[in-house]
Amino acid sequence: MPLHDDFEQNMETFKSDGFVLIKNVVAQSDLEPYRRALLKAIEAQDSRWGDNEYYVDKGMVHNPMVNDPLFLDFLGNDIVHAYLEAALDKHCILYAFTTSSMPPLQSNFSNRVHVDCPRVIDNYITNVGFLVALNDFTPENGATYFLPKSAQRLDVPTEEEFFANAKRPLPKAGDAIMFNARTWHCGGQNKTENYRHALTMNVCRSYMKQRFDYPRMLGNSLLETRDERTLKFLGYRTRTPVNLEEYYVPPAQRLYLPGQG
Numbered sequence: 001m002p003l004h005d006d007f008e009q010n011m012e013t014f015k016s017d018g019f020v021l022i023k024n025v026v027a028q029s030d031l032e033p034y035r036r037a038l039l040k041a042i043e044a045q046d047s048r049w050g051d052n053e054y055y056v057d058k059g060m061v062h063n064p065m066v067n068d069p070l071f072l073d074f075l076g077n078d079i080v081h082a083y084l085e086a087a088l089d090k091h092c093i094l095y096a097f098t099t100s101s102m103p104p105l106q107s108n109f110s111n112r113v114h115v116d117c118p119r120v121i122d123n124y125i126t127n128v129g130f131l132v133a134l135n136d137f138t139p140e141n142g143a144t145y146f147l148p149k150s151a152q153r154l155d156v157p158t159e160e161e162f163f164a165n166a167k168r169p170l171p172k173a174g175d176a177i178m179f180n181a182r183t184w185h186c187g188g189q190n191k192t193e194n195y196r197h198a199l200t201m202n203v204c205r206s207y208m209k210q211r212f213d214y215p216r217m218l219g220n221s222l223l224e225t226r227d228e229r230t231l232k233f234l235g236y237r238t239r240t241p242v243n244l245e246e247y248y249v250p251p252a253q254r255l256y257l258p259g260q261g
Contacts, residue, residue, distance in 0.1 A: 010178075011086050017148040018183035021169040025079050025176040026132055033070055035134050038099055038197050041067040059101040059108045063212060064199070071097070072222075074199060076230045080130060083178050084203050087128045091206040093235050094214065095127060100198045102142035102190035110144070110187030113162050116202055117181035120152060127181035127204045133171040134197035141196040142188035143168050144177070151182035162186065206238050215239055 006023075014020040026034075041061045049055040065071040074080075075094070084092050102108055117127040137143035145166035147157060162184065169177055179185065181202060190196055204210070214234045222231065231237060239255035241247040246255060 007082070007086075010083070014087060014178055014180070017146075017167075018151045019146045019148075019167075019169070019177060019179035019185075021171055022079070022083065022176045022178060023172075024174055025077065026074075026134075026174045028174055030070075031134055031173050034074070034199070035197055037068040037070050038064065038101065038134065038199075039195070041099070042101060056109050057098075059103045059106070060110075061099040061101075063097055063214075063217065064099055065097065066217065071199070072226070072230070074132075075233060076227060080132075080176070081229065081233070084128060084130065087125060087178065087180075088203065088205060091232070092128075092203050093206050093208075093238055094210065094233050095202040095204040095208065096211040098200050098202075100131065100187065100200045102187070102196040104190060104193045104195060107142060107187060107189045110185075111142075111189065113157060113159060113184055113186045115182050115184055120154060120182060122152070125151075125180055125182075126208065127202055129179045129181045129183075130176060130201045130203060131171075131179075132176045132199040133173055134199065135195070136172050137170050137196065137198075139168065139170075139188070140190075141192045141194070142190040143170055144188065145186045146177075146179060147184040150184045151180040153182075153184065157184055210235050 010020045010022055038061065041064050042059060044067060045061050046058060050058070061067070065075065075097070100108065100110055116129050119126060131144070135141070145163065145168050147162055147166045150157070166186070171177055202211075215236045218234065222234070223236065237255070237257045241255055251257075
């Protein structure tokens, strides 16, 4: 997909408000395959972890690319990378890849006023959230609330203040919301009888530790099947050696490439 004509304006909105709605990020023809694959992944995760007392992620699948290679394909999306690299830098990596599905007549763990990053650094973003709607977001099916210009705020807004001032962007299926992970936000309540699905990523600087060890999780076979940008994004180029045999190698064979620190 080509970059949007409103790319620069979108980036200005993101920098000003802490979030922005981006149109037409995923092709319409890809949406139904994603939705079908996601329902299978939700069923598998809930079945595996549903009895665990620490499992609070019903309807939110961690690492969906393990369940279906369709989600690995998503990580190569040109528009997604253009926005993430503009918000962070060209070396940014995936901190976490989850999904956010609101089950019928329910909510999920996002239904609280929160941020997705614990640290605040003046005029410096360490983490960016990127949410892609697989269904139209509406007030009735749990669309997310965002509090504008709140990324530097340390105290938790009261619910009264938050909901009095929050904005609720309504992406259509295939649109996305990019947000500073320090922006205070809250998932809604699905009052409909249908699932509302989204893909969500938290993306960080290359020197930061990922939530999961994706290279170890996905294996070295990806080195032969995925493009260099996807490998970099998954953290394959920001690993550390485990012994001197991995350390004393030519630069091209190093696990942590120069310039990505």
